[in-house]
Every structure is written in C-alpha cells, then in structure tokens.
Amino acid sequence: MHDDVHTTGSDDAAATGPGFDPEPVPDPGGALPATFFDPLRRRIEPWLPTRAARAWFGAFAALVVVHLGAHFVGPVRVAGVTQWLLVPLLAASLWCAIAAPRPRLAVLSVLALLCSWAGDTVPAFAPDAVSFLVLMGLFACAQAVYVRAFAPFREASVLRRRRGVVVVYLTVYAAVVVAGLVSTLRWGASPTWAAAAFVAGLAVYGALLVTMAVLATGVDRLAGVGGALFLVSDGLLGVGQVAPQVIGALPRGVFGFAVMLTYLAAQTLIAAGVRRRSVGGHT
Template sequence: MRARALLAAYLMLGVADSVLAAAEVDGARWVTKPLLMPVLIAFVWVAARPGAEHDLRLPIGALVGGFVGDVGLLVDREATFLVGMAGFAVGHVCYLLAFRRMGITLSPWLPAGYLLAWGVMMAAVCGGLGDLLVPVLGYSLLLTAMAVCAAGVGRRTGLGGALFLGSDAVIALGLADVGLFPGQAALVMPTYVAGQLLLALTWASRPLPGRHADAAADPRSTAASG
C-alpha cells in the first residue's frame, strides 16, 4: 500500500508540475518540482524487489542527480543551468553503471539509430547554443548513451530512456530558439516525469504492493537477489 500511495503522489506531482510549467506559473513550481525525485526515491525504496536492496544505490544516485537537475533548471541563470545539467549527467552515469550491472543486450542498429538522431538534433540546435554548445554536446552524448543502454535492459526501461532523451531534446530546442511546433515546451515535464518513472520501475516489484511482492514475477529479480 505504501508503494501505491507513493506512486500516486509522484503521478499527481508530475501532473501538477506539468500543468504549472505549461501555464508558466513559476512560483508554485518551487513546491511541485523539487518534490518529484524525493517521492520517486521513496517509491523505489519501498517497492524494491525482495533481495534487491543492495542494487538500489546506483538508481537512487541517479534520482538524486535528477533532484539537483530539477532545482538547477528552476533558476533562469546560465550558472545554475550548468549545475543542473551536471546533476543530470551524474544521474546518467549512475544509470549507465546500474544497467551494466544488470546486463545489456543490444542489436547493432539501435546505437546507430540513436547516434543518427543525436547528430540531427545537434545540427538543428548548435547554431543557437552559444557558450552552452560544448557542455550541451557532451551532456547530450552521455544522455544518448544512457538511452541506448536502457533499451538494452528491457522495453519499459528503454521507453523511459527514450522519453528522458526526448524531454531534454525539447529543452535544447528551447535554448537554441528553435520552434518545431507551437507549445513544444509543454512536452518537457510530462515526458521527463514519465521517463524517470519508467526507469525507476526497473528496480521495482511486479506488481507493486511493496517489498513482499513475488520475486518470480521477473526472472531477473531472482538472479539479482543472489
């Protein structure tokens, strides 16, 4: 029950923050956005598969990095933006290490496809990034690597990585003043909230009543628990 309550709280916060972001109500977002990752961390801890607690350090580290990123991007200054981007970068490294520990299986076309998409996006935004060009190039390549490796873990995890990548791609378009369609900025938070949740569910029981869910629901949970 605790896991379901925390999941519901995360989803409600995500919807609220997405609406506030779309309406450009920045003040109230200092309540909703910083709460997202702490609630998701609590959910991951409570909903962890039996025996998987020792595997939670890296995903929780990734979500802590997400918290730093969330707060950093709330302030409209380049310095805090860079701090936020660094927080997300640490989170992606944590995800990459966690995925490596779980095992990654990839077909050759998938990294090639993601790299092509990365190149197209960078070509679209590089002219408008100014001093942020180099850090955005490095960060976006790290994020793309995370998304690729997430796809090598499982479909749900891969979708989470793709949504996270899509969210940050929209942010990059905004930084470069590239408008592909009206209201594109409203996509940032819904895709981010969904992406982080799908990534976090990689370490959760199936179904999600709490720590006592049947570990046999996921064959990999048995291996993870030793």
C-alpha cells in the same frame, strides 16, 4: 394450538404478500463492498507491493497532475515548486517497492533519481547565465549513475541485439551536437567561454544520455522505453536552447508541459523497469 397455527399462517401470508422483496436491497448510501477495488489492487500490488510504496507513488501521481496542469493555469511559480517535489516521491516509491537487501541496480537507480532531483532544483537558484550549464552538469551525474547501474545488462541490450537502433540514437546525438555548434554562431555578444562550455557540455551530456538509453534496453522493456523518452524530453530542451524563437511562438504552457510529461514518463518507466528486474522478472 389452533390459534398458534392461525397466527403463523397470517404472518407468512403477510411476509410473502405483494410488494415483499425476499432479498433486501443494499443501502445506496452504505460503504462499497470490501472486494470492490480488488481488480485494481491485483494490478497495482505486483508493482507497488508495500503500503509505503503505494502511498509514495500515490502522492507522486497526484502531484504530477497538479504540476502538469499548472503549466496552463495558475501562477507559473506553482509549476516550478511542484517540480522540486516530484522525483523524490518517485525515488521513495521505488525504494519502498523493493525489499532489502536491495540489489545494486536498485540502489544506483535511486541515487540517479536523487541526482535528477538536484538537476530539477539547483538551477532555479543559479544565475541565469550559468543555470543551463548547472542543469546539464547535474543531469550528467544522473546519467552517469544510470549508466553504471545498467552496464551489467549490456549483453541483453540493443547494443548486442539490434544495432540499427543504436545507429538511430547516435544519429540523434550527432544532430543535437551539430545544432548546438550552429547555435553558437549566433551568440555574437556572448563570451567565448560560455559558447565553448555550452557545446562541450552538450557533447558530454549527450553521450551519457545516449549510452544510458541504449543500456536501459538491456534492463527491461519498460526501462528501454523510458530511456527513449528521456532522449525526447532532453531533445525538446535542446530545441529550447537552440531555437528559442520557435518555443516563444507556442501557446502558454505547451513547451513546459511537453518537456515535463516526457521527462516524468521517462523516469517512471525506468523506475518500473528497474523494479521488475530487481525482483527477478523482466521482459
């Protein structure tokens, strides 16, 4: 018995001797704690509640980085091809983020995104002489669908609450149409039908775009910001048509980057606002 006591005491002394750490240090090469990403997960899940929605949006975000970077480095073709894939990923994410039965707002917004996808894709295969008109036509369809989706929320929009904002939007619209008219005066060698179609298309598309941006403010604050950014993005495209020499003087990639950054931000914010309104919460 004496021997047992003596042995146990020696073991305890050795265990508590100099250099002993009673709490083992985790292996630096081991896996991260299961709760490491909890703060990030708590922020993401209200917006992307399903695994499918998160997967689609993750693919969208990764491709956005590749696409925007391709405007500055790499073959120009990379920016064009990646543009064709972006909006379908966002549409899939929005669809999966809202449970069935999906409200009319969500269904029409996904349809508008698909029309936008056509606008991003089809003009690349159209003859140069009509590619911009094709682009305007397809995006006019997208804006018309957005207008139909957002119309039930017009009572909460700036159309009723802040008409000064509407005046600003209309002023921008008028300026763009006038600039388009002025630009046709420099189309001396162009066919008359092309100039007329350009101005008419610009007027119709601009009216739909401004209407969408105004009505989006009634859906959700994020959707309203997205609508305003859509105006900025398409305004930049308009500058490219009216004053190509100004765009040509910019460093490589700057113009395309600015257009696509504002466009993708607009679509993303509109989708976020639609999702929040569709599940019953909005600000």
